[in-house]
Amino acid sequence: MLVLAMLLAMPPLALAAAAPRIGVMTMQPGEVFFERFGHDAIVVVDPDSGEAVSYNFGFFDPSEPDFLSRFIRGEMMYHLVALPATQDLAQYQAAGRGVSMQWLDLEPDQARALAALLAERARPENSRYRYDYFTANCATQVRDALDTAMGGALKAQLAGRSRGNTYRSEAVRLASPAPWMWLGFDLGLGPYADRALSRWEEAFVPMRLADSLREARNRQGRPLVQSEQELLPHLVAPEPVEAPRRWWPWLLAGLSLAAAIFAARRRPRLLAGFALPLWLLCGLAGALLVFLWGFTAHQAGWANRNLFLLSPLCLLLLPGGIALLRRRVPGRLFRPLLWAVAAIAMLGWILQWLSLQPQYNLSWIALLLPVHVALALALGRRSR
Structure with missing residues (x-):
């Protein structure tokens, strides 16, 4: 974990800016069924202490009295949790899942606003949100937080573009290593899942969000992603590739x-x-x-x-x-x-x-x- 701590350290240039450094961590799919779709989090590095905090929207509490009934009804509640970035990375290292970091080139006022927004959202009384696999998951929460800090500029760049992917095609593709899982998605999804998605909508998949961030621009017209780092190598089966479905x-x-x-x-x-x-x-x-x-x-x-x-x-x-x-x-x-x-x-x-x-x-x-x-x-x- 010492190497990871060094990778997360703030460079001198960022220190001089006196604004938090913002990064998006993207975790590759794992082998357990709820890890099939990848994950992501926002990392905020404090400009004074150099402490890296991971804001992770993927936590839930199965011990809640109504957890199972909410899960069945589609009303499950997730939480935003703030924890040290090295601690957050440890679980993915143990599972052999690759993790990459995209350091963002945000304006100082945007970085400070995003850090303040996340800190407020992570308070226990504000951390819960109603989870939806396609429209309100860990990746869409990261996407929406970035867009809020950028004044809507991220959505403006992504909403009008499409690669033709659908909720069904993405869900079935990522679930394909588990036959029972892709079968459930393919049989259980209705026509809502078959319309072509914009780049904004397909960002419910963490890896798709990372792809779109690489093409986005900041307020000054520069690439939004300033640099990328591999924090952990991917040691398990890779993300399933796209393939045509023949009837x-x-x-x-x-x-x-x-x-x-x-x-x-x-x-x-x-x-x-x-x-x-x-x-x-x-x-x-x-x-x-x-x-x-x-x-x-x-x-x-x-x-x-x-x-x-x-x-x-x-x-x-x-x-x-x-x-x-x-x-x-x-x-x-x-x-x-x-x-x-x-x-x-x-x-x-x-x-x-x-x-x-x-x-x-x-x-x-x-x-x-x-x-x-x-x-x-x-x-x-x-x-x-």
Whole structure:
């Protein structure tokens, strides 16, 4: 940690300015699921003592009595904590996560205003904020604090530009090393997550914010980032790279499953053994999507069109599937429900092309629509 302390030390030129030195630390993604998206913090170096304080917006208290219910409802509270920069870095060093520092070229009055703002925000009575993964997280808080100190100049430079990234593309990309995590994001996000983001909005990802800071300018027109330093090397898996998402492999898988289902149409017990876990998963997932839309503040999950594919009606098919598994005739509602599930999935495909605000779920349509239709064709006839 001695090397880190030396790297954080104030140079003589900055001392002469008699203003705090401001830096943005960017932490690379870790291996634990809540570390997948990276992190960042603002470092303020005192001009007199040389003490480096890290203002970290990423703290929460799981021991709060209502923590779990707030997490489920999308009302989780995070905290801003001020701590010595070397202490903040120690946890990332232990995890093997790389950390870089961007020293900013702010005007003295802006640096002092930012230091005062952060010190006030870090007071216990002011430190809490309502967390939102996309719009109010550790990176957006850093972004907003910098923009406030710069009088809105940072947002003015970033808000009108876009690289075409979306909340979904960034979330799925960064979560891709954990299959269950990217699956949850891709199925759980609605059309809100599929609009193209400005550079300002995509700064919810700490690494994207660091990229944008490199291109920003200060009040005098000079580059905002004065210099960069690597404080810690990155020793674990690197950040996932961008890659195009293709839907045709999902279509091949869906058509193959549909062909296998139709080929086994004379073996209802075999089909029931395949369909029962599928219906259970689809029904439970659909019920969860309904809950996210109707009973939580998770705006990114509202109006999710994956409900057309993951219909809660699938749960009503379970008794009929069990009857087939036991060589019995399903009830009268079984066949209409089969076709209702297939028809709803078909409607979701049609809306994909007619909607003015599309949702990127063509891969799931390509996979699940052929399966729902094939099950209706195969088991719908057998149920008579």
